[in-house]
Amino acid sequence: MAEATGLALDTDDLVEVTHRLNAFLHALAAIRALPLATVEPVPLPPADA
Amino acid sequence: MTGDDLAFQPATALAGMIRDKQVSPVDLVQAYLSRIDRLDDGLRAYVTVCRDAALAAARAAESRRGRGAPLGRLGGVPFAVKDQFDTKGVTTTQGSKLYADRVPDETATVVARLEAEGAILLGKLNMTEFALGGTQDFPFGQPRNPWHRAHDPGGSSSGSGIATAAALAAFTLGEDTGGSVRSPAGFCGVVGIRPTWGRVSRHGVFPLSWSMDAPGPLGRTVADVAMVLAIMAGRDPRDPLTSDAPVADYPAAVGSEVGGLRIGMITELTAGPDTSSEVRGAIDTAAKLLGGLGARVDPVSIPTLPLAGAVFMALADSEGAGLHMDALRTRPLDFDRGTRRRLIAAGLLPTAITQEAARARVIIRTEVLRAFDRFDVLLSPTAPSTAASITAMRAPIESGEEAARRFFTRRSFTTPASLAGLPAISVPCGFSVAGLPIGLHLMGRVFDESTLFRVAHAYERATPWHQRRPAE
Numbered sequence: 001m002a003e004a005t006g007l008a009l010d011t012d013d014l015v016e017v018t019h020r021l022n023a024f025l026h027a028l029a030a031i032r033a034l035p036l037a038t039v040e041p042v043p044l045p046p047a048d049a
Numbered sequence: 050m051t052g053d054d055l056a057f058q059p060a061t062a063l064a065g066m067i068r069d070k071q072v073s074p075v076d077l078v079q080a081y082l083s084r085i086d087r088l089d090d091g092l093r094a095y096v097t098v099c100r101d102a103a104l105a106a107a108r109a110a111e112s113r114r115g116r117g118a119p120l121g122r123l124g125g126v127p128f129a130v131k132d133q134f135d136t137k138g139v140t141t142t143q144g145s146k147l148y149a150d151r152v153p154d155e156t157a158t159v160v161a162r163l164e165a166e167g168a169i170l171l172g173k174l175n176m177t178e179f180a181l182g183g184t185q186d187f188p189f190g191q192p193r194n195p196w197h198r199a200h201d202p203g204g205s206s207s208g209s210g211i212a213t214a215a216a217l218a219a220f221t222l223g224e225d226t227g228g229s230v231r232s233p234a235g236f237c238g239v240v241g242i243r244p245t246w247g248r249v250s251r252h253g254v255f256p257l258s259w260s261m262d263a264p265g266p267l268g269r270t271v272a273d274v275a276m277v278l279a280i281m282a283g284r285d286p287r288d289p290l291t292s293d294a295p296v297a298d299y300p301a302a303v304g305s306e307v308g309g310l311r312i313g314m315i316t317e318l319t320a321g322p323d324t325s326s327e328v329r330g331a332i333d334t335a336a337k338l339l340g341g342l343g344a345r346v347d348p349v350s351i352p353t354l355p356l357a358g359a360v361f362m363a364l365a366d367s368e369g370a371g372l373h374m375d376a377l378r379t380r381p382l383d384f385d386r387g388t389r390r391r392l393i394a395a396g397l398l399p400t401a402i403t404q405e406a407a408r409a410r411v412i413i414r415t416e417v418l419r420a421f422d423r424f425d426v427l428l429s430p431t432a433p434s435t436a437a438s439i440t441a442m443r444a445p446i447e448s449g450e451e452a453a454r455r456f457f458t459r460r461s462f463t464t465p466a467s468l469a470g471l472p473a474i475s476v477p478c479g480f481s482v483a484g485l486p487i488g489l490h491l492m493g494r495v496f497d498e499s500t501l502f503r504v505a506h507a508y509e510r511a512t513p514w515h516q517r518r519p520a521e
Contacts, residue, residue, distance in 0.1 A: 001397045002393060005374075005396060005397065007377055007381070007393055008378075008381060013389065016390045016394075016446050017394045017397070018449075019446045019448055019449050019451070020391065020394035020446070020452050020456075021394045022448075022452070023450070023453040023457070024359065024363060024402070025402070026450075027356070027358075027359035027457050028359055028363060028405065028406060030359075031356055031409040032405065034408075034409055034412050035412070036408040036409065037408075039408050039415075040408075040411070041404055041407030041408045041410070041411060042411060043260040043364075043407065043410070044260060044470075
């Protein structure tokens, strides 16, 4: 994936990037229990802001 | 009063002493420069000290005072800013080798506003690279916690927390995307506020996440932070995302009573499995004290908050990866290895997952806003534990579980305000047995910084924590 994106990784980088990516994938799996389909992904704070 | 005693005076008091001719602005700048000379080799708060320019500005302030000309609300008061804020003619590094020689030709709006009120720029402060956090080898020296030099001072506004706590400036500026003002404030035992998103201009502030970046002040008292934010806040035509909403009189909120206010104590962050017993004890005591001052404190559950850290990092780090992708491809070794690995991991996250995180952000924000139907302020710790040792921060990451624990857990305490665009303040609320500060985190409604100042000051006035000084 890194090569396809044009990024060079050495062995140490690869190990840690893999752990970090796995951490994201594991932690973000939990958000699928939320009603994600019921909301739009609008990044701005509320209109009264 | 000795130079050291003078340096620890609140910025608001110093402004009054200068106006009343009890203190010379030149003597005050020299008092801070003397402390920087004596202490900063060990603390590494500063990247650049503007010695000659600060002394020249102090002499000019003294001359204005002599002529009876107005000095401004912070006339003659020395301050320092995170090296993320552009300063005309002064190197602005973003904490990175990639920008080591960058000299902006314009000053960030908020810095210019403070200078227009007479504040004197002492220098530029150390930070984690590109305001991301997790820097392993700081190119401009390892910043250290003034309360215990083997410990981390927090980030990303590391130098801002250090310089404020160790009185190497009267006050400082930081920038808070996911907790970068509040974390160093909490870990260094000072006050720091993240204002409502859009309240303060980001013009001339190097970006991390456009929908969450929020410059904010750090000070040794709540009144100082209220005064500085009052000057920083308000519409800036050069930042189209600043709000037209009127800026409240923050200093007027300082000193108001808290009787009748409803405070929600967030169960998941105060009594959750990640919160240390020392931190929980300090927060329980603070909540009881606020109850004794007349506020009504009740528990409130916001079940999605433990997910906030991962959701925040998926969104903010992906933005960061996009911002730095060209340099990651062409100059990867000029990044710190911690920054490089963090950005690459976020850059490889599948888009479908970051889109899910964006939707989860909306759900978290809705839950937080709903809590404000019942409460005026939400209370929790600024961090689940006191500052980690620098050795622990630099240890290799051995597994995905460890990465999650190290990077997401602590951020779930500060990122709910970031994801929701709300103001939040950290105020000192005690010390651990090891002598490290503990921060009390108060989150408020959109544009209701005044209520945060009201509660924080009532708490500060009733406790001794802000009067302690770190040993040299």
